[in-house]
Amino acid sequence: MTARIGVVTFPGSLDDVDALRAVRYARAEPVGLWHADADLRGVDAVVVPGGFSYGDYLRAGAIAAQAPVMRTVIDAARGGMPVLGICNGFQVLCEAGLLPGALVRNAGLKFVCRDQWLRAENTTSVWTGRYEPGAEILIPLKNAEGRYVADADVLDELEGEGRVLFRYVGDGPHQGNPNGALRDIAGICSVDGRVAGLMPHPEHAIDPLTGPTDDGLGFFLSAVDHLLGAAA
């Protein structure tokens, strides 16, 4: 059996092609999904990729959250389908109500583009099972609205339930928290660990030829492990 993982393309998506490539590197079958088509084409999991869906009009991810394909993705996610939102995809999942909190303008007002160190906090979710607890990974980060915010009760709940997937780490002028994200949060997941959101880009770090490392491939391998394990 081969796992089928869909990647959504919205008008303004940028990273859908790299996400499809990462799915292929993880030996799953990549399936393109179109924003205006509610059909998920029989996929076992969905990646909502980065970019500037609908030009980031209104708020980043706000219009995409209302797209026909997202109505189906939201229903499927509530039924247990694994979904990973990367960067703009994370913004979409928050706007859609699948993940708590929101992503807002970086504290420094600058678009930040750099390779970023992260520390693995939760290594039992569907998307992070391949990582060792406390492992530090280096993957690209590129956004202007990546500052994770939620009220203190939600942040306490996320931490108490082990739902922070990765935090920003590192010292020096180019590392540490890049955008003022509360509690250094780079990514979170749902209560059941099946829906995940991450601001940095694992799909750009799957091969040292084309990225800083291959540290990001673990997200895709983790999902494939889960999907094939569930089928076995």
Place this chain on the structure above:
Amino acid sequence: MARVAVDVVIKPEILDPQGKAILAALQRTGHGGVSAVRQGKHFDLEVDDTVSDADLEEIAGHVLANPVIENWTVRREGS
């Protein structure tokens, strides 16, 4: 037809770096009496009689504003 104005502002407890940048510019340009700026959004809607106040709250609170980070007001113009 009626006109409805919706104003959306970021919640006071959430950092508004754009507002801070505007404040700094005002202070540089001699407007030292200004002590705070919060940037928001304004929407003008043309609506017919089928759109109720409850519909407007839904539109403002679920689409025009994100209730996690923003507050909003809805005002029917001329009423």
